[in-house]
Amino acid sequence: MENLILDGRVVAQNVKDRLKDRVANLVNKGVTPCLATILVGDDPSSETYVRMKGNACEKLGIKSLRIHLPKETTTEELLTKIKELNEDETVHGILLQHPVPSHINERKAFEAIDIRKDVDGVTSFGYGQTAFGFGKYPSCTPAAIMEIMDYYNIPIEGKHAVVIGRSPILGKPVSALLLNKNATVTTCHSKTSNLAEVVKLGDIVVAAVGKPNFIQGDWIKKGAVVLDAGYNKGNIGDVDYEACLENASAITPVPGGVGPVTISMLLKHTVDAAEETLNIK
């Protein structure tokens, strides 16, 4: 069977290419798009992610304001910092790198981000707007999955999409976005009985479970499209790629699949948010 490998690098480049003129146009009008990233503590992979995001911004002419708080930071201190960034007119997007140290109330911190700057799509308000079909910034990995399907012209309407995972920034919003594109959507999770059978229903399968090589080849219906949002240690996805290749008609690899597009969606949302401020002014 001929498989289509859904190359995220190509999609990410396409997104970034379309942003260049928009960034130049904003700068011409005196507005340099700016993404503030907040890193709390010294988790090495978080540091890497934040650095990658900041570098991607700068490459495109987006200002990267990098805030690094000590791991002892309290919830209140973090909230104060977020409030300050909410009020800073030169900042258009705010990203709080997940996870924060366990003593911090992460949900409370996420919820404190002004919806106009929630370019990473972490607030419940932003999620609600996305689910109702008028959200501006869905969370970036779900947005990336939709962008990949759009780029490769993968039909969604009337298809049965099975999402494995129900986190607030991944399983839930990608389910909502697929539903809004007229898929029939099944959301599965750790309490799902007969998971293999349920996944086998999927014309589209989104793995968002956070367990390496979890999705087995014989769970995949012949001809299904498989999107792997997993990113586990050692560059391993949630999908047993080689095994799933057997049945999938199209599949995202890890690395080089959903990951790079996720970052490009963050850039896009930051530019969107910067443009919004011009409409307001």
Add this chain to the structure above:
Amino acid sequence: MENLILDGRVVAQNVKDRLKDRVANLVNKGVTPCLATILVGDDPSSETYVRMKGNACEKLGIKSLRIHLPKETTTEELLTKIKELNEDETVHGILLQHPVPSHINERKAFEAIDIRKDVDGVTSFGYGQTAFGFGKYPSCTPAAIMEIMDYYNIPIEGKHAVVIGRSPILGKPVSALLLNKNATVTTCHSKTSNLAEVVKLGDIVVAAVGKPNFIQGDWIKKGAVVLDAGYNKGNIGDVDYEACLENASAITPVPGGVGPVTISMLLKHTVDAAEETLNIK
């Protein structure tokens, strides 16, 4: 096969009985819970619904503030009225009766309701909080469906729930609530192909489609629990009740199923909201 008829009247009465002491307690503390209802125009069934809700409030000692605006009301005028009610400290809940005349931007009006007073669960913000598991006032029909299942001890965890419908106040929130109770959830709609087959997967089937007698008996898996949120002209549900009785292990009738519980959830949310103001003061 022995069927369990899920009697909504019993559940509604149970909810109301539990509210009585809470209302008395609030009144003792000088706070009379108050629900403001807004009716725009003269649609006779809307008038009936609003009257029923107001009367149900008063029976329980909840103040019913009934606002009736002419059908020519503009979106701006409606927003002004909502803003006024948002700021009125004696009002704890606001219900805008759906549908409003077509020249009004209904979504914009819904979104204007302060989340602390959104006892009918219509805002995207409230929906997002509900989906993330910390919403205070899910919309009332989904809340009623959950209350019925709770009252009759219907197991949800690990079950496959199939929801037919995806409206912002019904299909979407009931899908979210079932997911948060650890069901595997499939959301279907008008673009779902092979609907009969998909419904047949359901251990729990929620009909929220707004078409009389739409759900056929042979779509229902043997032993499934069927919840009919439909309420069509002539007291007819979305489910072909007699035919579905054959396979269902438990089923809500229409009338006397989800409907009466919906109103009692509205009362409960209004009392909840009134209690919240005491916590703040």
